[in-house]
Amino acid sequence: MSGDADPRTAGERTTSRARLDRGRGALGPALELVHTGRAPTRAVLTAELGVTRATAGAVAAELEALGLIRVDARPGAAAGSQGRPSHRLEIADEGPVALAAQVHADGFRAALVGLGGRIVATAPGCETVDADPAKVLRSVVEAGAELLRTTGRRCVGAGLAVPSAVAEPDGLALNPLHLAWPVGAPVRRTFAECVRDAGITGPAFAGNDVNLAALAEHRHGAGRGARDLLCVATGHRGVGGALVLDGRLHTGSSGLALEVGHLTVNPEGRPCHCGSRGCLDVEADPLALLVEAGREPGPEVSLLQQANDLLRTQYGDPAVRRAAEALIDRLGLGLAGLVNILNPDRIILGGLHRTLLDADAGRLRAVVADRSLWGQSGGVPILPCTLDHNSLVGAAELAWQPVLDDPLGALAA
Known part of the structure; x- marks a missing residue:
C-alpha cells in the first residue's frame, strides 16, 4: 500500500459515504440550526435533526469542508460537568459573507454580513440620497465591492433593504414616500444590474426594510x-x-x-x-x-x-x-x-x-x-427589538437563504 492510499477498508469507506449521502438532505436544516444559534453542539444538532450521531457528524464535517462552520472536537468541559463534552459547532471565522445594503431617508450604507447575522465590515454611510435610484444603488454597491476587495471574503449574494413596499414578482418600490424616487422604481432589477456590473457573484434580492428587520430579529434577536x-x-x-x-x-x-x-x-x-x-x-x-x-x-x-x-x-x-x-x-x-x-x-x-x-x-x-x-x-x-442595524442584517438574510436551502448547490454554483 502506498503512503497516499486511504488506510480505511472498502467497507468503511462505503459506510462513511452512505452516512453522508443520507445526511445531504439535512445539510440545509443543519446549517440553519447553527446559523440561528439553535445547535451550539453536535449533540443538540443530532437531537434537532432526528438523525444518528454518526450522520450528524458527517453533516457537520461536510459543512466544515464547505468553509461554513467550524467543529471544535475538543471543547473544554464546564466546571462540575461529567463526561466528555459534545463537539461545539461555530460559524467559521473567515467564512463567506453576503453583501447587505440599506437605503433610507437620511442616507445609505453597505456592509458584509456573515452567517449568524454577524456584521463583518461596514462602509462609511452616506447622508444624502439622490433622486435617481440607479445612482444611489450604484454607489452603495461600489462601497460594498470595496469592502469585499479589502477583506478578500467570498460573497454568496447581495440583499437590499428599502423604505418602501416592494411588489412581487417584479421587485418594484411602490411607495418610496420619503425618498425622491419615482413610484414603481424597479429597485431589484437595478440593484442586480449594479451587483453584476461590480463583478460581485451570487444572486441579488430586495425587500422592505421593516420586513427585513423582522426577519433578522426572528433569527438572531428579540x-x-x-x-x-x-x-x-x-x-x-x-x-x-x-x-x-x-x-x-x-x-x-x-x-x-x-x-x-x-x-x-x-x-x-x-x-x-x-x-x-x-x-x-x-x-x-x-x-x-x-x-x-x-x-x-x-x-x-x-x-x-x-x-x-x-x-x-x-x-x-x-x-x-x-x-x-x-x-x-x-x-x-x-x-x-x-x-x-x-x-x-x-x-x-x-x-x-x-x-x-x-x-x-x-x-x-x-x-x-x-x-x-x-x-x-x-x-x-x-x-x-435588540439588533443594531437589523434591516441590514435582514437584507443579508435574503442573500443567505439560497445557501440555507441548499448549501452544496448554492456554493457550487
Missing part, C-alpha cells in the same frame, strides 16, 4: 424562538409592520402584506397621504409625537432622533408625558387590532415605538390587553 412574530416599527416618518409565520416572512400574494400604518386609530385625527384620516402612520410616528408635545420639528432626516431625545431627556415635562401617553394609546389600539386578526405569540417594536415601550411598558401592555380578545387571556409578550 424574536428568536417565536413561531408567529409581529414587528411594528417607525423610521423618521410613518409606521411599518411585518409578520413572520412558522419561521418564514409573510409578504402576501404580491409582497404587500402588513401595511399596518394604515390602520385607523383616531377617526378624527390627522389626514394621511393614503386619503384616509387618523392612520397609525400619522398618529404614532416621530412627527406626531413632536407636534403633540408642542415642539417645533426640525429637519425630516432627524425626526426620529429628535423624538427619542425628547422622551429620554424630558419625559418629566407634563406636555411630553401627555404626548407620549396619547401615542402609546394609539399604538396600543393598533396592536390590539392586529392581535385580534393575527394572534401572534410575540410582538417586537422598533424605532420610536421601542422608546415608547421603554417609557411606559405597563400602559402599552394594558391597552393591548384591554382592547384585544386574546390579550385578556394572558397577554402577548411585547418586547423591544
Whole structure:
C-alpha cells in the first residue's frame, strides 16, 4: 500500500459515504440550526435533526469542508460537568459573507454580513440620497465591492433593504414616500444590474426594510424562538409592520402584506397621504409625537432622533408625558387590532415605538390587553427589538437563504 492510499477498508469507506449521502438532505436544516444559534453542539444538532450521531457528524464535517462552520472536537468541559463534552459547532471565522445594503431617508450604507447575522465590515454611510435610484444603488454597491476587495471574503449574494413596499414578482418600490424616487422604481432589477456590473457573484434580492428587520430579529434577536412574530416599527416618518409565520416572512400574494400604518386609530385625527384620516402612520410616528408635545420639528432626516431625545431627556415635562401617553394609546389600539386578526405569540417594536415601550411598558401592555380578545387571556409578550442595524442584517438574510436551502448547490454554483 502506498503512503497516499486511504488506510480505511472498502467497507468503511462505503459506510462513511452512505452516512453522508443520507445526511445531504439535512445539510440545509443543519446549517440553519447553527446559523440561528439553535445547535451550539453536535449533540443538540443530532437531537434537532432526528438523525444518528454518526450522520450528524458527517453533516457537520461536510459543512466544515464547505468553509461554513467550524467543529471544535475538543471543547473544554464546564466546571462540575461529567463526561466528555459534545463537539461545539461555530460559524467559521473567515467564512463567506453576503453583501447587505440599506437605503433610507437620511442616507445609505453597505456592509458584509456573515452567517449568524454577524456584521463583518461596514462602509462609511452616506447622508444624502439622490433622486435617481440607479445612482444611489450604484454607489452603495461600489462601497460594498470595496469592502469585499479589502477583506478578500467570498460573497454568496447581495440583499437590499428599502423604505418602501416592494411588489412581487417584479421587485418594484411602490411607495418610496420619503425618498425622491419615482413610484414603481424597479429597485431589484437595478440593484442586480449594479451587483453584476461590480463583478460581485451570487444572486441579488430586495425587500422592505421593516420586513427585513423582522426577519433578522426572528433569527438572531428579540424574536428568536417565536413561531408567529409581529414587528411594528417607525423610521423618521410613518409606521411599518411585518409578520413572520412558522419561521418564514409573510409578504402576501404580491409582497404587500402588513401595511399596518394604515390602520385607523383616531377617526378624527390627522389626514394621511393614503386619503384616509387618523392612520397609525400619522398618529404614532416621530412627527406626531413632536407636534403633540408642542415642539417645533426640525429637519425630516432627524425626526426620529429628535423624538427619542425628547422622551429620554424630558419625559418629566407634563406636555411630553401627555404626548407620549396619547401615542402609546394609539399604538396600543393598533396592536390590539392586529392581535385580534393575527394572534401572534410575540410582538417586537422598533424605532420610536421601542422608546415608547421603554417609557411606559405597563400602559402599552394594558391597552393591548384591554382592547384585544386574546390579550385578556394572558397577554402577548411585547418586547423591544435588540439588533443594531437589523434591516441590514435582514437584507443579508435574503442573500443567505439560497445557501440555507441548499448549501452544496448554492456554493457550487
